[in-house]
Amino acid sequence: MTPDPVRLRITAAAAATTLAVLVVAAAALTLAFARSQAGAADDLARARVADLAARAEQGRVPTLVTDVGDDGFAQVVAGDRVEGASASLGASPPVTDWRPPTGDTAVRDLDDVPDDDETEDYRVWATTVAGPDGPVTVYVGTAHETVAESVRRLVASLAVGLPLLMVVSTLLLWLLVGRVLRPVHQSHRRQQEFVADAAHELQSPLASYRAQLEVALREDRPGEWEHTARDLLAESDRMERLVRDLLFLARDEHSSAAPATLVDLDDVVLEEVARLRPGTTVQVDTSAVTAAPVRGHRGDLGRLVGNLLANAARHAERQVVVSCGVGPDGAVELAVADDGPGIDPGDRDRVFERFWRADAARSDTGSTGLGLSIVRAVAERHGGSVRAADRPGGARFEVRLPAA
Structure with a gap:
């Protein structure tokens, strides 16, 4: 190497x-x-x-x-x-x-x-x-x-000792510099992977844009332009969501802790559920949503909840169950579960990686591949954590946040 x-x-x-x-x-x-x-x-x-x-x-x-x-x-x-x-x-x-x-x-x-x-x-x-x-x-x-x-004896001792000391110190410097640079290289590598993945994801809608326009121009059928325009708007929406998610993650990497504003997470959950329901046929159960005060950024917490709900709705067959409240240890716990195909145990950590795709059963068709990455970023920025938990017959995501 x-x-x-x-x-x-x-x-x-x-x-x-x-x-x-x-x-x-x-x-x-x-x-x-x-x-x-x-x-x-x-x-x-x-x-x-x-x-x-x-x-x-x-x-x-x-x-x-x-x-x-x-x-x-x-x-x-x-x-x-x-x-x-x-x-x-x-x-x-x-x-x-x-x-x-x-x-x-x-x-x-x-x-x-x-x-x-x-x-x-x-x-x-x-x-x-x-x-x-x-x-x-x-x-x-x-x-x-x-x-x-x-003096000659001292100089002779130094003549032997200094080279040995230099060899040892250089080796230690090499190891120390390697340890210091490791996070820098890892960050650089993640940035390169992020840019490469982002370029790949943006390439698909742009290629679709070009293909549909070329077909429409070649066939020159005026009646088809309305259909083409709708398709292009859908691709534009996908690209807009992707760019928005990329900007959020880029901003989050350079952000400090979230502002300490009091937020009722249960209100945020109910608002995001109300926003989700008109666009899905999946039933969303919020009967287990109770008071859950936290401190943080309301908009970012809404993004966390919205991404979890959207992910669950895409994979659910009939129902999504949402629970929220203060747990026995005093921390706020938010859980979103679906009755879809579930997540393979070996993939429960990888689902939070950027642009990662699961198997065909849970492929995120229509998503940017960044939703769960944003969930983790927001949770960690608020001093909390998120995990994909064990659940028979579906997937369950659990978020823990410090209570206000």
């Missing part, structure tokens, strides 16, 4: 942004770590300098200075004579002729300081104090390599 180009572009852009952020964060972390390591080394060196200086003032400098770390050195110099040093310096002469003024503490970088059989570059803290026999200078140094090695 070809990857979604939109998903690829979004994931690539997000991954590039993430990489840039991670690189900047890694650089900032490395810099902060290097400063922290250097600061810790300086603090340790200054403390050791202060300790050795206190001993030098009392003339108690040890010949072998310890506690300076494996990568550090210490040296105590009086004049040109080394009075004490760390093991790494051995019997080396003074590491430098730099002497801070008495009472001052200073820092300087020294290169090529002896370190066993090698030399190292050091950051050296020094102070000069007054000893029993004259000025004494204390040096404590930390090898630059110590800080550099710690």
Whole structure:
């Protein structure tokens, strides 16, 4: 399957942004770590300098200075004579002729300081104090390599960890973008299907229009024009209802919740039944219609009831039964049942899909194929639901709405 180009572009852009952020964060972390390591080394060196200086003032400098770390050195110099040093310096002469003024503490970088059989570059803290026999200078140094090695280990860890983190984060981004885009793609696909279905449904009356006009023009029988005009008016009515239903559904997709106007649903039901009766021979029983106050849009609720009644009347053999009232749980319940061929159990959810057609027994000849879709849209917009319920010997549609 070809990857979604939109998903690829979004994931690539997000991954590039993430990489840039991670690189900047890694650089900032490395810099902060290097400063922290250097600061810790300086603090340790200054403390050791202060300790050795206190001993030098009392003339108690040890010949072998310890506690300076494996990568550090210490040296105590009086004049040109080394009075004490760390093991790494051995019997080396003074590491430098730099002497801070008495009472001052200073820092300087020294290169090529002896370190066993090698030399190292050091950051050296020094102070000069007054000893029993004259000025004494204390040096404590930390090898630059110590800080550099710690930083290199961190960089090596980041060099391994960042690519792995990028792989994981990119995979997560891919999954997240896919999840975010899924409703968009589903909406786009539904829109495409809706447009395709609408075009197909409109094509039939338009083709009938054209065929009847071509026949009438070809035969040129003036007496037939009245019959042709009636047929065209019927097709025009079908097309008008289809366009009206399409516009309603398109509007509903962009509508918020229905307005909270108090509506007596039982009055709406009785009005729609009175509108239906002159155009059908089916008996409509409304004896079970009782008070049912709801909040919503009266016109849309009338459309819901009217579509349910029209659907039931088309499929009923003799009778449609309508009930309406407040149920035991406080919700308003509306039910419309017919004694027609019924609905196959596997189709009870599909009947609410746009332009869906049932089998021949319940084919919606004369309908737009959108009536039950509108019923569901209106019910959901009013915070309710609709379902095709089990019923022997016919179909039954049940609508539940919050009571006012």
